[in-house]
Amino acid sequence: MTAVQDWQTEVVSDADAFDALAEEWALLHAASPHATPFQSHAWLRSWWRGYGRPGALRVVLVRSGGRLRAAAPLHLVRRAGIGVLAPVGAGISDVSDVLVADGDPEAAAQLVQGLLGLRGWQALDLPEVRPGTGAPLLAAAWPGPVRTTAASVMLQVPGRPVDELLGALKSSSAKAVRKKLRKADELGLTCRQLTAGEADDAVRRLLDLHARQWAGRGMTAEHGRDRFGQHLADAVPAMVASGHAALLEYALDGEHVASQLHLVGTEFVGSYLAGISPEARAQFDVAVVMMRHDLELTTALERPVLTMFRGEESYKLRWHPEPVANTRRLLVRPRSAGGAAVAGAVLARAGAVRWAKQRAPWVREVRDRARRLTRR
Numbered sequence: 001m002t003a004v005q006d007w008q009t010e011v012v013s014d015a016d017a018f019d020a021l022a023e024e025w026a027l028l029h030a031a032s033p034h035a036t037p038f039q040s041h042a043w044l045r046s047w048w049r050g051y052g053r054p055g056a057l058r059v060v061l062v063r064s065g066g067r068l069r070a071a072a073p074l075h076l077v078r079r080a081g082i083g084v085l086a087p088v089g090a091g092i093s094d095v096s097d098v099l100v101a102d103g104d105p106e107a108a109a110q111l112v113q114g115l116l117g118l119r120g121w122q123a124l125d126l127p128e129v130r131p132g133t134g135a136p137l138l139a140a141a142w143p144g145p146v147r148t149t150a151a152s153v154m155l156q157v158p159g160r161p162v163d164e165l166l167g168a169l170k171s172s173s174a175k176a177v178r179k180k181l182r183k184a185d186e187l188g189l190t191c192r193q194l195t196a197g198e199a200d201d202a203v204r205r206l207l208d209l210h211a212r213q214w215a216g217r218g219m220t221a222e223h224g225r226d227r228f229g230q231h232l233a234d235a236v237p238a239m240v241a242s243g244h245a246a247l248l249e250y251a252l253d254g255e256h257v258a259s260q261l262h263l264v265g266t267e268f269v270g271s272y273l274a275g276i277s278p279e280a281r282a283q284f285d286v287a288v289v290m291m292r293h294d295l296e297l298t299t300a301l302e303r304p305v306l307t308m309f310r311g312e313e314s315y316k317l318r319w320h321p322e323p324v325a326n327t328r329r330l331l332v333r334p335r336s337a338g339g340a341a342v343a344g345a346v347l348a349r350a351g352a353v354r355w356a357k358q359r360a361p362w363v364r365e366v367r368d369r370a371r372r373l374t375r376r
Contacts, residue, residue: 005064005065005106006064006065007062007063007064007069007110008062008063008064009060009061009062009063009110009111009113009114009117010060010061010063010114011058011059011060011061011114011118012057012058012059012061013055013057013058013059014057015048015049015052015057018044018045018048018057018059019045021041021059021061021068022041022042022045024068025041025068025071026040026041026242027067027068028068028069028070028071028099028101029041029099031101031102032099032100032101032102032103032134032266033102033103033266034097034103034130034132034133034134034265034266034267035097035099035133035134035265035266036094036095036097036130036133036263036265036266036268037239037244037245037263037264037265037270038089038093038094038095038096038097038263039073039089039095039097039098039099040239040242040244042234042235042236042238042239042242042244043089043093043235043239043244044073044088044089045234045235046230046231046232046234046235047088047089047092047093047231047235048075048088049231049234050227050228050230050231050234051091051227051231052075052088053075053077056075056076056077057075057088058074058075058076058085058118058121059071059072059073059074059088060072060074060111060114060115060118061114062107062110062111062114064107064110067101068101069100069101069104069107069110070098070099070100070101070104070107070108070110070111070134071098071099071111072098072099072111072114072115072138073087073088073089073098074086074087074088074124075087075088076120076121079342079345080341080342080345082122082123082338082339082341082342083120083121083122083338084121084122084123084124084125084342085115085118085121085123085124085125086125086127087126087127090127091222092222092228092231093128094128094152094154094270094272094309094310094326095128095129095130095133095326096126096127096128096129096135097126097129097130097133097134097135098111098134098135098137098138099134100134100137100138103134103137105137105140105141108134108137108138108140108141109141111138111141112138112141112142112143116143116333116334121333122332122333122336122338122339122342123330123331123332123333123336123338123339123342123343124330124331125328125329125330125342125346126328126329126330126331127151127328128151128152128310128326128328129151129326129327129328129329130154130324130326131324131325131326131327135329136329138331139329139331142331143334144331144332144333144334144335144336144339145331145332145334145339145340145343146329146330146331146332147329147330147332147343147344147346147347148327148328148329148330149327149328149346149347149350149351150325150327150328150350150354151325151326151327151328152310152311152326153310153311153312153323153324153325153326154307154308154309154310154323154324154325154326155307155308155311155312155316155317155321155322155323155324156268156305156306156307156308156321156322156324157295157305157306157308157319157320157321157322158304158305158306159268159269159295159298159299159302159303159304159305159306160295160299161295161296161299162177162181162291162292162295162296165291165295165319166178168320169319169320173318177288180284180285180288180289181288181289181292183284183285184284184285184288184289187252187283187284188252188253189250189251189252189257189284189289190250190251190252191248191249191250191251191289191293192248192249192251193246193247193248193297194240194247194248194249195240196237196238196240196241197237198247199236199237199240199245199247200233200236200237202247202249202259203229203232203233203236203237203247203261204229204233205249205256205259205275206232206247206259206260206261206273206274206275207223207229207232207275208275209256209258209259209275209276209277210223210259210273210274210275211223211224211275212275212277212278213274213275213276213277213278213281223273232261232273236261239263243264244263244264244265245261245262245263245264246261246262246264246269246297246301247259247260247261247262248260248262248290248293248297250280250286250289250290252280252283256277257276257277257279257280257286258274258275258276258277258280258286258290259274259275260273260274260275260290260293260294261273261274262294262297264301264303265303267303267304267305268298268303268304268305268306268307269294269297269298269301269303269305269306269307270306270307270308270309271290271294271306271307271308271309272309274290287315291319294306307324308321310326328346328350330342330343330346330347
């Protein structure tokens with residue numbers, strides 16, 4: 001006789017109750033094959049404390065045999081008066097996802113039922129779904145319309161020593177990189193990985209250098225806001241302790257000149273944020289030196305890839321990275337006209353943005369110029 005699996009669903013809408021899930025959540029995260037650091041409890045908890053709206057938290061949990069087997073960390077927002085579920089961490093997270101232990105399709109199906117039993121929403125919007133993660137399992141089990149559009153591109157390289165990476169470049173490019181590395185070594189540049197106990201102060205030094213690096217050069221506005229700094233200060237020490245983050249600091253003649261925050265998933269190490277002093281940038285190519293240490297960290301942690309997260313900036317392209325295309329998934333509640341309208345609006349806007357990039361690049365130039373003016 002085959003035993004019938006006992007499933008229970010629960011919705012957590014209280015921040016303190018979510019805080020209390022830390023230990024259980026860590027076990028689920030470890031059991032989810034493609035979990036990313038953006039779904040770690042410390043990252044989500046800190047984001048909610050700094051960015052969340054009271055009363056809007058909606059964390060759907062699925063248990064079997066007393067064990068947490070799936071979870072969707074979400075919150076309720078309103079768009080044109082229509083209730084939409086969005087991921088906790090949205091805006092500053094490079095991956096939107098749910099957690100499903102062992103990639104179990106039945107656990108994903110139970111998570112779908114838990115979501116459908118939740119009132120007050122008409123569409124679920126996951127803006128940055130990475131291929132192979134838990135969210136596609138959710139979409140596969142969804143009984144209503146699923147709408148998909150292109151999202152960000154994340155660039156990645158294999159997790160191997162820098163000499164092996166250079167072997168894949170043109171000989172002239174590899175020679176130029178080696179020359180830059182030798183210059184940094186001759187100057188005496190050192191790199192140190194910090195402990196969890198050092199992380200709080202290290203985050204503040206990183207943010208200070210990041211602001212100095214981008215002063216007058218169009219820094220991402222959110223990176224200068226107090227809530228972002230507080231989020232990292234709250235989340236990163238716990239993430240370093242759990243192995244979901246790593247902090248590196250670089251020094252020249254005993255002076256701190258650069259910092260990096262890496263986030264660590266089950267399948268990748270990712271360079272999330274860096275800060276470089278203008279003086280260091282004038283002396284040597286810090287990005288090249290950082291790549292060497294990025295790869296050393298990735299191989300030490302035995303992760304298959306180093307991701308440079310969202311964006312296709314030119315300094316990333318020099319390494320001939322592999323592009324990984326995220327998608328935006330909109331799961332519409334069955335027979336919901338409001339949900340269909342939300343999804344339609346998102347798809348229409350995405351189409352308009354693609355058109356502008358292809359046919360009217362001047363639109364983007366005007367937008368970027370306006371953003372730079374507002375940041376002054």
